[in-house]
Amino acid sequence: MNTVPTAPPKTATGLSVQGLSVRHGHHTILHDITLGPFPPGVLCAVLGPNGSGKSTLLRAMGGLVPARGRVLLHGQALDGLPLKARARLCCTLPQSLPEPLRLSVLETLLAARRVAHPAQADDIPAALGWLERMGIASLALRPLNELSGGQRQLVGLAQALSRHPRALLLDEPLSALDPHYQYRVLALLREEAARSGLVCIMVLHDLNQALNWCQTACILHEGQVRAFGAPRTILTPALLHAIYRIHACVDTGTQGQAFMSVQGVETADQVPQKV
Template sequence: MIDQLQICEFNCGYARQFVLRDITLSGLPPGQLVALIGPNAAGKSTLLKAIAGLLPSQGTIRLGSTDLAALHSEQRLQHIGYLPQTLPSASSLVVYEALLAATRTTRMHVANAAAAVDTVLAELGLGDLAFRRFDQLSGGQRQMVGLAQVLVREPRIMLLDEPTSALDLRWQLKVLTTVRERADRLKTTTLFAIHDLNLALRFCDQVIVLNNGNLLASGPPAKVLDPELLYQTYGVDTRIERCSQGHLLVLADPPRATASTPLSHPEETQHAVACR
């Protein structure tokens, strides 16, 4: 049996209010890279936390024959690696120790754990940081180490909440290339929240579009993302074109003027400033 990730009539949120309702996703095969896109407060982080078992939820969530919803949070994290938006806290731990500690939840043999740490450091290009303390790292470096703590555990599902947010272009590409290679090699199903639509188009197999707590669309990005959907989601006009290498690109135009937010004439703006 293929260990597809299946989500059906999934409701999740906080103690007094569900943020997302009736989310249903057809089976996501192993090795899929799935981008969660949508505006701020669309529910992307909420969905990732709920799948990880960190927020209340109702509905069905299965990985193959395993009912993840029936597992306690600690049991669920045996199958799942979760990277939050918040950066790992500064501490006196060195990076190598932090990665080795992350393997303990998997009950890896000590020798295998050490080999896994060395592999991840090499894959992410973090060898120079291995014996640096957390409190000596920049925000971007800490984000990379946080990702390394997820990768070293080799989970069946990875949930990454804006894994490129604190990174420059080079490291954004490094992160998504490494995650892509891991998905292909280890057949890890990966869901990641991201705001950069062009990175999503470049690397992912599917996109899930959320807005106002609702699932607007899901499927292959070339079929799902079109100007009409993107206007419905973000309220901006877009064009989708191909670059010289054949990759799809989203090009955004300035927001439309609406009746509720009229464009002011320069004279009106100057008069408003003068009257303050």
């Protein structure tokens, strides 16, 4: 396996990071990551095994954890901006679901908007429009504490989308959703990205979704970038084995769709190295 295959970004469009490092105590979570650009208008994926630093990468790009290095959105540095201005440009959706509150779905969206613009009047039609596009308009007046986890995840997504950011960083946005809503959200995000030139980066675990819906992907392993590029090109059997410890390859289906076929998995624990 070759080392970091990325060169410093040359183009100014999209979101790129340069020399990003995150430490938590004495533990380094991200090692000097240079990555990108993630292009606007399409979906991009961040892949990698558990604990590889995917969430931390997203949180560092969004400015939610202290990090060293640069984050550039269309050539503009985000890292020097105050949190409020940064959040307006680049919205990071956390992995955790919105807490089950006694607050209606509609109010949840309105509050998210009012935080950015406290003086503006409530824009109920716009908020309802987003709920309708997500397919949860019927829940608009229900309190969050009566909703299921998946429904709350959709509310969180609608909250992020309704703020019209220029970059959207989603941490496992499909984790609690049934297949209908998983593909509905993917379709909505792809449509919205194409329409508004949004940079949309999401952490995914389902490699088939990355293969078929995302144009660009980066693969993290132990806090470092192992590959960056089109998912169909970078997800080679050698890489899948090195990263996920599975024996698998990417096949093409009858309608041109790509899918992973897994032949086996390594279950033996790695022999600890001698010191």
